[in-house]
Amino acid sequence: MDHTYRLVISCPDRVGIVARVSQFVADQGGWLTEANYHADADNNWFFMRNEIRADSLRMGAEAVRDAFAPIAQEYEMAWELVDSSVKRKVVILASHASHCIADILHRWHSGELDCDIPCVISNHENLRSMVEWHGIPFEYVKIDPENKMPAHTKIMELTAEYQADCVVLARYMQIIQPEFCRAYSGRMINIHHSFLPSFIGANPYQKAFDRGVKLIGATSHYVTEQLDEGPIIEQDVIRVSHRHSKDDLVRLGKDVEKSVLARALRNHIEDRVLVLGNKTVVFD
Amino acid sequence: MDHTYRLVISCPDRVGIVARVSQFVADQGGWLTEANYHADADNNWFFMRNEIRADSLRMGAEAVRDAFAPIAQEYEMAWELVDSSVKRKVVILASHASHCIADILHRWHSGELDCDIPCVISNHENLRSMVEWHGIPFEYVKIDPENKMPAHTKIMELTAEYQADCVVLARYMQIIQPEFCRAYSGRMINIHHSFLPSFIGANPYQKAFDRGVKLIGATSHYVTEQLDEGPIIEQDVIRVSHRHSKDDLVRLGKDVEKSVLARALRNHIEDRVLVLGNKTVVFD
Amino acid sequence: MDHTYRLVISCPDRVGIVARVSQFVADQGGWLTEANYHADADNNWFFMRNEIRADSLRMGAEAVRDAFAPIAQEYEMAWELVDSSVKRKVVILASHASHCIADILHRWHSGELDCDIPCVISNHENLRSMVEWHGIPFEYVKIDPENKMPAHTKIMELTAEYQADCVVLARYMQIIQPEFCRAYSGRMINIHHSFLPSFIGANPYQKAFDRGVKLIGATSHYVTEQLDEGPIIEQDVIRVSHRHSKDDLVRLGKDVEKSVLARALRNHIEDRVLVLGNKTVVFD
Amino acid sequence: MDHTYRLVISCPDRVGIVARVSQFVADQGGWLTEANYHADADNNWFFMRNEIRADSLRMGAEAVRDAFAPIAQEYEMAWELVDSSVKRKVVILASHASHCIADILHRWHSGELDCDIPCVISNHENLRSMVEWHGIPFEYVKIDPENKMPAHTKIMELTAEYQADCVVLARYMQIIQPEFCRAYSGRMINIHHSFLPSFIGANPYQKAFDRGVKLIGATSHYVTEQLDEGPIIEQDVIRVSHRHSKDDLVRLGKDVEKSVLARALRNHIEDRVLVLGNKTVVFD
Incomplete structure (x- = not known):
């Protein structure tokens, strides 16, 4: 660079x-x-x-x-x-799914993504080994379904400690606290596994399957307090047909999710994304 | 053939x-x-x-x-x-917009679409000359906004007179009567100018522009009594960006609309589309 | 505008x-x-x-x-x-195939393409009626296969008479004389029915079929004295498979050809295409 | 499964x-x-x-x-x-580039690719740690540029020892011996970093950059004795423009290469690819 x-x-x-x-x-x-x-x-x-x-x-x-x-x-x-020589600190939040985070880590590891990744935070342990192999600290924060606030607080503290410039939700399946959204306004990137505004919320692949759409998609957007309603950075789709089961949609969708998130993140850390209201200008 | x-x-x-x-x-x-x-x-x-x-x-x-x-x-x-030697009779309903109907007529005229087009029905006169140049009768049916039923009835009568096997709504901007929907269940094809189920109803390009999506699309589906909810036959999208005005979306969307409708119609008249519930199997 | x-x-x-x-x-x-x-x-x-x-x-x-x-x-x-208020004069050269020219004429007729089309020149009569319906003069120039020079000269004279700013070869299947290429350097646009540099020259769909490619394409470029070697303005592709015959490739390819040519022409007449050596900058 | x-x-x-x-x-x-x-x-x-x-x-x-x-x-x-319960043994040959092999390994590790990977063979050491983290043996075979035959022989022996049903060349930049091609006819899959038949041979991204194409691609094919001439299994492209340097083409192309190779390999191990002459039938 x-x-x-x-x-x-x-x-x-x-x-x-x-x-x-x-x-x-x-x-x-x-x-x-x-x-x-x-x-x-x-x-x-x-x-x-x-x-x-x-x-x-x-x-x-x-x-x-x-x-x-x-x-x-x-x-x-x-x-x-x-x-450009001061690398952005990108903290990644993940749950159980590995495809987006594996993709980001490989791009980072091979020098394609020009940022630092000070840590990965997850509410599952299954990704620890993969993350640590890359030399990145893995912070496990257990979420108690009965009382999620302590975990949310802990995650915000960790994000602050690691001095994150940007937070990536790499298929992190938890609701983000309004306070956290506001603190990282325009700097927290989510990947939603549908072509928004279709199929907002949970289980978009099931909804897409039930509707019989002929293309499925993924959307990367800045997180706001309104679920899946923030400014869209990048979207893409892939063709499906009657031959594909709901599990096939999940599998095919993974490839779209990871490439959409990677492009959004790259544009963000190169300062190519400008926000006005609920829309973005992307100078790519 | x-x-x-x-x-x-x-x-x-x-x-x-x-x-x-x-x-x-x-x-x-x-x-x-x-x-x-x-x-x-x-x-x-x-x-x-x-x-x-x-x-x-x-x-x-x-x-x-x-x-x-x-x-x-x-x-x-x-x-x-x-x-296959008995050609389907495809009656086209149009309003003012010319792009979809010009595309269908050219495909038919050049021998690419293997069907008959016994007539075009429209509530505007502006397409008469283009339709008649192709040697196809043009039926003008004026719609009185205060009392639409006589026009609806006339259109159903014309469709019956011309013995339509299939009805194509080529950007026909009127609500279809339930009775007409039922009479042509699985044989009436609409083109909606959005990637359904996003932006159902009126002004989808304005809605897409306001939401700031990065792809716009079009959807061809069988018409049912629920507006824009019928079985999807074909969809496609095109990339847009912040540089595109709402008028640009309209212009770019036209190309998607006409190609999606053409593919859907071709598959329909070649008996490649089978319906189960609200979904389609398309053997293309 | x-x-x-x-x-x-x-x-x-x-x-x-x-x-x-x-x-x-x-x-x-x-x-x-x-x-x-x-x-x-x-x-x-x-x-x-x-x-x-x-x-x-x-x-x-x-x-x-x-x-x-x-x-x-x-x-x-x-x-x-x-x-921008002085419309470019775009003379179209065509042969027998109608898809590209029908597409351009409809875009022009519906106000999408902001140019004048002072005439269409063809070595076949079959498109006369379609062109004249649009109110555009149709100039038939017969080409004698034994002695093509008089026809070439006549076409150059007509192009000059109609004061063409730009010449579009809308599937015009004749070799262009070097003198004509030079006179319209950077202002003569061809559509080649393959994804260049694959399948230069004649019968690209047959060659694509024989090679078993999984995508076919089209390329719009400025014409130079080297056949199919000029600066590329726009390209696109469409997916094909083993199910498609060579005739299917021809049919599917038409849609790519016409959309690629339309985008290239639009960008040209809006002064969005700049040439350096054998490459283009396209500010679209 | x-x-x-x-x-x-x-x-x-x-x-x-x-x-x-x-x-x-x-x-x-x-x-x-x-x-x-x-x-x-x-x-x-x-x-x-x-x-x-x-x-x-x-x-x-x-x-x-x-x-x-x-x-x-x-x-x-x-x-x-x-x-289907007897997993195919897929031996991977790699050189220095990591993107294709990282992608395959992750798909395999996450259960998406239903095969065994008995070993990875490479003429570079840099991928050892990544491969071994996945629990897969890494075989380093040094290639002496002055005398490549001993290495070629060693690689064929290793492939036989590990009882490969299928060999994947994951950006393995060495010429394959005719004997090896014949032994794995229809079972050795290469990824070429261009949209074949454009840019056969070395440095396809440089050639694509110099020609000024507007799309770059990748091609997965069965290896035959003719370099880059074997039956094509899968291809795809991505849009580029004047804004992209040759290094950008390399970077953007990686994503196409890995997804094309992954789809080809998946279809191969699910017995969806049938060969006739130099073409494939792919029942995907």
């Missing part, structure tokens, strides 16, 4: 934003390796992401931030300057 | 059905060009479709039907022996 | 291009509705396309062009400022 | 085959859970695969085989009766 800075901005749309920002970048000597813009006409909102070669800038990240702050204020920008 | 007979069967599953039917076919000298079977384990039901070269049979269609009847009775079969 | 100007640029990459161009646009009061950038690292080349609301500019197109010329010179740009 | 017998047959086509075979199955009390047929009109050849519930048969596998042999002889059948 080349060392870059990512200047990610969203603000009210008006004439001259690109000019102002790109002039600023040019003034620092910044060499753009990638630049993306989107004007949302319905909301009159503007989004941009500039990827700048670090070695082309005349100053360091902090100095750039200081220099940019007045412009950001003038244009009422929500913005970040992200240093 | 080669001249064939299609022996299409559904019945309770038990040992020996394939043997019994294929022995019958072989006894008549029948040369199978295609044979499809499906055992539905959940409902213990069996489906089969045999396509037999007409010139290989020692007797005509009526004699084959007489000879097969006792077997059908023994196995409690719902069945048909369809002569 | 909103009235816009499209400022389309390619030039050697260096620091400050975006800043310079977007400052220029902002200085004219230009409101960007869409902006796309691409830096080709291998060739050190930069591409940009800005779409600007016409009513936001303080001057007309000619004045903008004059004002921009010095910047273009400084940065060694190949550039255009295209007025 | 239910215990079944798979009766897989290919033979010259003639009237009555299905009747004869299905009567035989019915006479043994055989309950069909799945039945597939294909008549290849070009070669006048017939293919069938019957999956029969083991507990429905009145006799064991050996007795069924004895009883069926005369029928097979009469119809000149190539055939097998496969017991």
